[in-house]
Amino acid sequence: MTNYLSPTQIKRLVHQRENKPKTPKYENHKVVIDGEKVADSKHEYNRLTELQILARSGEIKDLQTQVRYKLIPAQKICGVKVRGTDYVADFVYWTKDDQFVCEDAKGHKTADYIIKRKLMKLIHGIDVVEV
Template sequence: MQTPKLRKKPKFRNKKVVLNGTTFDSKKEARRYRELQILERAGEISELQMQYAFVLAESVKFSNEPRRKPAVKYVADFVYRVGDKLIVEDVKSEATRKDKYFRLKKHLMMSVHGIEIAEV
């Protein structure tokens, strides 16, 4: 008899939401997407994209490792333009704002790409 697989609880207790066939990591993220869609239809923003990946460090091959290590990436929840300005947004709760990996990637986005992440 096989043991049933246990579902891992989300780290920050968020609940995934499906909106128009797209799965979002939280209700807050889905709500923000609806807001951005309205702004795009109104012509206030343009080129709205979801889950856009930025390379923060290229892949590398260490001499003592058999395979290359993958590139380090930051995946933004939303990227769009207001006029000529590129806006990169990440939907965060109070708990996820303090996450050490997010803080490091936020620092690297500014250092490598000169882009400040807007936390919503």
Template sequence: MTRPKRPKYANKKVVLNGTAFDSKKEARRFGELQILERAGEIKDLQTQYAFVLAESVKFNSEPRSKPAVKYLADFVYVRDGRVVVEDVKSAATKKLAVYRLKKHLMKSVHGIEVVEI
């Protein structure tokens, strides 16, 4: 008998009002953002919004095209007329090379600085 696989970063998935989140911290932040939206401080709150960082490409040496490189933001909303992108991160996931590269590309490609929560 095999045990269920533990999450890599010890997070616990949570469902809140029918929306699935990767951690309790992320679900809690969603609740906070919903309150801000109801109060009129932010608008157009979206979860798991994908930004294209690099388009799909086809290499001559490979049979299939490579998919576009995307950044999947935990939360996107508008505050004071500008788009805000938030990502809920632990100390460990903040340090990941792939995340740091995608954060850099978000600023370079889209002019958006990712806010880490």
């Protein structure tokens, strides 16, 4: 004996799936202020507010967020175009001693992140500081 779903049951299942809120993969929650995304996690938002205070006090300068670095350009592999790989730094800034700092607010280190961190050092000569 086979069981089939009625059209009503199918509609109900589809509706439940569509209206189910997506849970973040790493349990992070985006910070939204005035309808605009400010940070990808509460941890990143807290670090951003700390850095903004340091920038106002003159301890750091030229604070930038979400800075993109090209690691591997787009290319053709076996005749198929494959997109490139970028690393997006959460924060970059200069200290008052003129040292460049590239930070990543990490809650969970993925395998992709570890490889990209190594490529940042190899290609751009930049050490990524995890906070």
